[in-house]
Amino acid sequence: MVLVEVKKTPAKTGLNTVEDFQEKVEAYRRLFPEKTILPAVLSLGGFTKEAKPFCDAQGIAIAEQIEHY
Numbered sequence: 001m002v003l004v005e006v007k008k009t010p011a012k013t014g015l016n017t018v019e020d021f022q023e024k025v026e027a028y029r030r031l032f033p034e035k036t037i038l039p040a041v042l043s044l045g046g047f048t049k050e051a052k053p054f055c056d057a058q059g060i061a062i063a064e065q066i067e068h069y
Helices: 015-031 051-058
Strands: 002-007 038-043 061-063
Touching (some): 002 015, 015 051, 051 061
Parallel strands (some): 002 038, 038 061
């Protein structure tokens, strides 16, 4: 199961936002223990210096753009 949070703003996504997302991820893990949860955050404005290491430590994939063909 892929969980993606999208932030389509020019502002950088901060630690509070990714911590809130991590709470949602944990809720899904409790609801669906048999599923593998793949969390990701897409932030078109980028990420703060605090948010990036938190995502890395929690296994949350991050992206600042979507490539399309």
